[in-house]
Amino acid sequence: MNKAVHMNQAAGLHNLFSAAPTPLEEVDVFHQAASLRPIVPRTRITRTIAVAGGKGGVGKTTVAVNLAMAMAMAGRDVMLLDADMGVANVDVQLGLNTMRHVGHLLEGQCTLQDLIIPAQHGLKVIPGGSGIRRLAKMGNGEHAAVIRAFDDLIQPPEFLVVDTAAGVADNVAMFAAASDDVLIVVCDELASLTDAYALIKILAHDFGVRRFHIVANMVRQAGDAKKLYEKLARVCGRFLDVALDYMGMLPYDEWLRQAIRRQGAVVDLWPSSRAAMGFKQLACAVDTWGKPAYPDLGRIAFFSGQSVPAAGW
Numbered sequence: 001m002n003k004a005v006h007m008n009q010a011a012g013l014h015n016l017f018s019a020a021p022t023p024l025e026e027v028d029v030f031h032q033a034a035s036l037r038p039i040v041p042r043t044r045i046t047r048t049i050a051v052a053g054g055k056g057g058v059g060k061t062t063v064a065v066n067l068a069m070a071m072a073m074a075g076r077d078v079m080l081l082d083a084d085m086g087v088a089n090v091d092v093q094l095g096l097n098t099m100r101h102v103g104h105l106l107e108g109q110c111t112l113q114d115l116i117i118p119a120q121h122g123l124k125v126i127p128g129g130s131g132i133r134r135l136a137k138m139g140n141g142e143h144a145a146v147i148r149a150f151d152d153l154i155q156p157p158e159f160l161v162v163d164t165a166a167g168v169a170d171n172v173a174m175f176a177a178a179s180d181d182v183l184i185v186v187c188d189e190l191a192s193l194t195d196a197y198a199l200i201k202i203l204a205h206d207f208g209v210r211r212f213h214i215v216a217n218m219v220r221q222a223g224d225a226k227k228l229y230e231k232l233a234r235v236c237g238r239f240l241d242v243a244l245d246y247m248g249m250l251p252y253d254e255w256l257r258q259a260i261r262r263q264g265a266v267v268d269l270w271p272s273s274r275a276a277m278g279f280k281q282l283a284c285a286v287d288t289w290g291k292p293a294y295p296d297l298g299r300i301a302f303f304s305g306q307s308v309p310a311a312g313w
């Protein structure tokens, strides 16, 4: 899809977060216009929140699951899409039985509606499928087809939370760019910051995303979270034209690991735990995000020209 060459790869990125960052030489050769398509058409009320982070293991799935569940517990109509296709684990984290996955959707064997699994507190889950090689190898056309399938939902939810894959591959960018809000999860590791920066840069330069919500996960001391955010904000402020919105921290909490072992969300199983309180605060904060950054969005052009894959993809 995009042929950009990103300077912010590999070792160069690490310098950005060291004491004396060197200016980036911008060598992007393909600057894609911000003509993106929302996952759910603007005429409907759904607000889409992509949970991303760049680096694997920072807690994207954990945040997506617990944020979605906390919102559902607060009475909101929420759907959770596991977009980490092929290695998806939202269904495992929530102990759900999945018979079908997006592969069946792409093969025309079912509709998106048929994939919806009811979870606790009215949360609806669309599983991404796991251990299926061809799902992990889905191309842009297939990802676009999944996004397009949301057009046909009989009853679009109030909120759609999207758990994206790790890395900065096109599929992550597509789901994030097609969302109203992007929530970036970081943790106290250099690679987490560099990968988050790389993802923000790609989304800003190539897809025109300008606003990012940042949450620090697995924080052991309260002050660490703000420092983490400030490091990221400093580098972004220096090199990118983006607005970062600090959402606070989610503590490292053994109850959360215990909840995953019990195949449940910590907000549901141990609602008074520190982690659960953090997720509930985050869920409340969503209401303060204001209007989507692109309220009059007509981003249809983004996926045009990409054929919807037929059976046998």
Ligand SMILES: Nc1ncnc2c1ncn2[C@@H]1O[C@H](COP(=O)(O)OP(=O)(O)OP(=O)(O)O)[C@@H](O)[C@H]1O
Pocket (backbone or CB within 6 Å): 053, 055, 056, 057, 058, 059, 060, 061, 062, 063, 084, 165, 166, 217, 218, 219, 250, 251, 252, 253, 254, 256, 257, 260, 275
């Ligand atoms: N706040 C937390 N406290 C304690 N453990 C946590 C916390 N957040 C996440 N974890 C643990 O970290 C591990 C990785 O979390 P998770 O699978 O959500 O990360 P991810 O970013 O989605 O990873 P991947 O990209 O590989 O799918 C899990 O074992 C999870 O239980």
